[in-house]
Amino acid sequence: MQLPPATFLLSFLRALKITATGRLTKGPRLPSWSPLFELCVEALRVNSESLSALSIQAARASWDRSSSFDPAIKQVVRQPTTIAGIGCEWFRPTTSVRSDAQTLLYLHGGGYCIGSTDTHAGLIARLTLAHGGPTLGVNYRLAPEHKFPAALEDALAVYRGLLGSGQAPDRLIVGGDSAGGGLTLALLLKLRELGLPQPRAALLLCPWVDIMDSEGSVQRNAAYDWMKPGQPQLWAEYYLPSGHDGKAPLVSPLYADLTGLPPLMVQVGTAEMLYDQVMRFAQRAREAGVKLTLDEAQDMIHDWHLLAPFFPHCQAAIDRLAAFMRKPD
Secondary structure (H helix, E strand, O other), X not given: OOOOOXXXXXXXXXXXXXXXXXXXXXXXXXXXXXXXXXXXXXXXXHHHHHHHOOOHHHHHHHHHHOOOOOHHHHHXXXXXXXXXOEEEEEEEEOOOOOOOOOXXXXXXXXXXXXXXXXXXXXXXXXXXHHHOOOEEEEOOOOOOOOOOOXXXXXHHHHHHHHHHOXXXXXXXXXXXXXXXXXXXXXXXXXXXXXXXXXXXXXEEEOOOOOOOOOOOHHHHOOOOOOOXXXXXXXXXXXXXXXXXXXXXXXXXXXXXXXXXXXXXXXXXXXXXXXXXXXXXXXXXXXXXOOOEEEEEEOOOOOOHHHHOOOOHHHHHHHHHHHHHHHOOO
16 A cells, blocks of 8 residues: 655644544444545545645645655556647556557546646546556646636537547547536537537546535535535636526536437445535436436545545446446447
8 A cells, every 4th residue: 555645644644633533432434434544534634624725826736746646657658748729648558558448538626726637647547547548638727717618618629639630439438527527518518519429428427517506415425525515616616707607507517408418427425525416417317318327336435536546445436437438338
């Protein structure tokens, strides 16, 4: 098992005290959580609270510096590139690429405000290794400097660029976590609107599909998840232009007409704050006739995949995504 990066050391020390005290006085936060898993979740929470006190620029830099500890990164070749004027990065296995592998276009999470191919390098590397083919991560423009629809415009430009370079849409899968999951859906809706070909399928990891949601599991699961209840609302304020409807389909895909979308795989943790909205989305997608694979992970937090370097069950979720990519139809 890899040790956490030095930047997380203070967070882990604070989390250790909180976790030890809590388990001694109240028992585990959830019965299924091991002491180590609870410690890691608490460290994410402490670190998130610390970053919330920083400027957006400082928080971005801190997250970027924290990404290099995942050993999976050393098993891929990273190649920065520019597509349609947008900074991107290719991830490929250091071993040979599977002949039958799809190309994955990946849109990182981070509330539309933080995140990059550096913050998500470990996750992207693990997805790349699991599906055995190339993955293109997109460094789309971030809020509040670049509000909606900047991120969607960038994702669309890169998608068009791939098609223009000869990428067959039926060999292309689009995916993303959290805000990147919401952006993935917005891209699919925009492709349908423009009459452009859809990708073969899409991966939605804990997708943020209703940026205005502040009730239900947002409150109920706040005691377990690493985010604070007010954080998504702050990110939504940064992302939305003044006066823009937060329930517009390209902002909150939960409220979109979902007919005609490609096969979707949706992963959600039952202990995460976004659980209710993701489940509502899954129901609406099925009602619209979308082929949907729903993967509910019991007692898991938002983006639990990020803990894959430490826990086999977190890596297993990534492996399930790769299995879907091989047979999405």
